[in-house]
Amino acid sequence: MSDAVRVLLRFDTEDILTAQSDDAALALAQLLTRHGVRATFPITAAKVDALLSRGRQDVLTALGRHQIGFHSTSHSFHPTISEELEALSGLEAVAAFSVREEAGFNRVAEVFGEAPTVYTQPGGNWTAEAIPSLLSWGVRCFYSESWNGYIDIDGRPMILAGICHWAAPVSVPKPWLSRLPEMHDDALKMVRQAILEQSRGGRLGLVNAVTHPTELVTKRFWDAKPFGGGVNAGRGSRKPPPLRDRLVVAKALQSLSDWLTAVRTDGAEIDFWTADDLASAFSDRAPELKVKEEAQVALLRLVAGGQLGSVAIGTVTLTPAEALAVAVKTALAVDRGQALSPLSVPRQAVPWDEDAGDVLRQASRIDRPVLQDALSALARSTQAGQLPARLWAGGQALSPLAVAAAASLAALERLQSGQAAQWVPLPEVKLLTRRFVKPASALHWDWPIFAPGFKAPGLRQRAEAACWCLKPVEAEFADHALSQH
Numbered sequence: 001m002s003d004a005v006r007v008l009l010r011f012d013t014e015d016i017l018t019a020q021s022d023d024a025a026l027a028l029a030q031l032l033t034r035h036g037v038r039a040t041f042p043i044t045a046a047k048v049d050a051l052l053s054r055g056r057q058d059v060l061t062a063l064g065r066h067q068i069g070f071h072s073t074s075h076s077f078h079p080t081i082s083e084e085l086e087a088l089s090g091l092e093a094v095a096a097f098s099v100r101e102e103a104g105f106n107r108v109a110e111v112f113g114e115a116p117t118v119y120t121q122p123g124g125n126w127t128a129e130a131i132p133s134l135l136s137w138g139v140r141c142f143y144s145e146s147w148n149g150y151i152d153i154d155g156r157p158m159i160l161a162g163i164c165h166w167a168a169p170v171s172v173p174k175p176w177l178s179r180l181p182e183m184h185d186d187a188l189k190m191v192r193q194a195i196l197e198q199s200r201g202g203r204l205g206l207v208n209a210v211t212h213p214t215e216l217v218t219k220r221f222w223d224a225k226p227f228g229g230g231v232n233a234g235r236g237s238r239k240p241p242p243l244r245d246r247l248v249v250a251k252a253l254q255s256l257s258d259w260l261t262a263v264r265t266d267g268a269e270i271d272f273w274t275a276d277d278l279a280s281a282f283s284d285r286a287p288e289l290k291v292k293e294e295a296q297v298a299l300l301r302l303v304a305g306g307q308l309g310s311v312a313i314g315t316v317t318l319t320p321a322e323a324l325a326v327a328v329k330t331a332l333a334v335d336r337g338q339a340l341s342p343l344s345v346p347r348q349a350v351p352w353d354e355d356a357g358d359v360l361r362q363a364s365r366i367d368r369p370v371l372q373d374a375l376s377a378l379a380r381s382t383q384a385g386q387l388p389a390r391l392w393a394g395g396q397a398l399s400p401l402a403v404a405a406a407a408s409l410a411a412l413e414r415l416q417s418g419q420a421a422q423w424v425p426l427p428e429v430k431l432l433t434r435r436f437v438k439p440a441s442a443l444h445w446d447w448p449i450f451a452p453g454f455k456a457p458g459l460r461q462r463a464e465a466a467c468w469c470l471k472p473v474e475a476e477f478a479d480h481a482l483s484q485h
């Protein structure tokens with residue numbers, strides 16, 4: 001990749017009540033096209049239908065020149081995604097997302113003639129449980145923002161449960177368009193600062209700018225009253241918000257045009273990227289990896305320690321679940337006296353339904369035949385792509401990491417001395433990637449659309465489960481590094 005800083009512009013397109021927001025979306029899409037900039041427009045199925053019912057094929061055509069994302073079926077209607085999923089168990093929540101959102105996704109795909117490859121959650125409805133559906137629909141990028149995301153690796157892109165996920169801070173004032181033209185200088189200062197920071201060593205050169213077409217023409221955010229505080233206003237009383245003066249809107253558009261020119265001609269080399277560009281640059285390379293014998297033994301040593309995070313093997317990163325799957329397969333081969341040979345990395349699904357982590361109380365050692373049974377069961381699951389939340393062995397529930405750690409210890413002993421002891425220690429285990437889940441106190445459940453006091457500890461817990469399948473895209477940010485020659 002070049003040293004340019006990449007600016008991603010995202011316009012969440014969702015206001016179904018304000019007819020003038022259709023014109024705003026058209027004007028913005030055309031302005032960007034005139035500037036030769038492709039932006040990302042996540043749009044709701046409800047907005048697509050609103051545009052069609054108002055005869056706005058012109059808006060759909062102009063938007064279609066940019067990258068179209070899926071921004072949920074109905075956005076602010078209650079129950080919203082988080083409200084519905086929080087009340088369910090993990091696997092129920094995964095299924096519920098698919099049931100409530102699939103038709104809307106297909107509607108957006110049908111109208112634009114192409115399936116969206118990016119998803120942006122509506123407002124505070126960040127849910128890891130969306131990802132299995134997104135993957136099955138062919139979505140490559142979950143494009144969020146740090147305010148609403150539950151998982152953060154210092155604003156860097158990551159692979160989360162098999163998808164490219166990005167939730168960086170937003171580098172324009174909030175709300176942006178509704179404060180133009182008067183905030184023009186502040187907006188320019190803010191993006192310049194972000195570009196400067198991102199052009200420094202150690203950064204990836206990614207700048208996140210997020211806004212909404214409707215902000216251009218409205219004085220108050222469109223959904224605050226009709227869907228505020230957890231209540232859907234009756235159909236007849238869903239009124240659009242007050243509008244800005246036409247002259248002010250024209251000046252705001254000109255100000256955005258000036259901003260685009262200034263950002264481009266500011267000295268630093270700038271590329272404008274869509275979310276699809278991001279997903280292409282930071283795709284998951286683990287499926288191409290063959291883990292060689294030497295790295296397999298190094299993985300056994302790592303897993304035997306019981307503290308597991310993401311693992312870089314050369315320049316390719318593995319999630320803890322993927323690293324565990326390779327270690328388990330290696331330990332099984334050693335236990336069976338088979339020669340090691342290069343291994344591919346089976347992708348792992350998130351163990352949604354139970355806390356799979358480091359809280360299980362377990363014995364300090366395990367009888368070897370019991371361990372062998374648990375290892376076989378774990379190997380079968382991970383080879384099939386499903387890390388189990390826990391394993392039952394010798395009458396106790398064990399964390400898969402404890403089983404993998406003990407099996408790795410036994411395998412290392414056998415590699416060294418040709419035999420293994422009858423009793424194998426069960427080490428204390430810890431899933432290191434969980435530290436990237438924000439504490440509950442740092443999460444924003446105060447989206448004005450949620451009922452007052454709404455909280456979603458279940459969603460947060462499932463974000464922790466998803467950390468089994470979390471890794472940074474950059475090898476130098478992995479928790480552990482193994483070489484492979």
Ligand SMILES: [Zn+2]
Binds near residue numbers: 012071075121122123
């Ligand atoms: Zn939205």
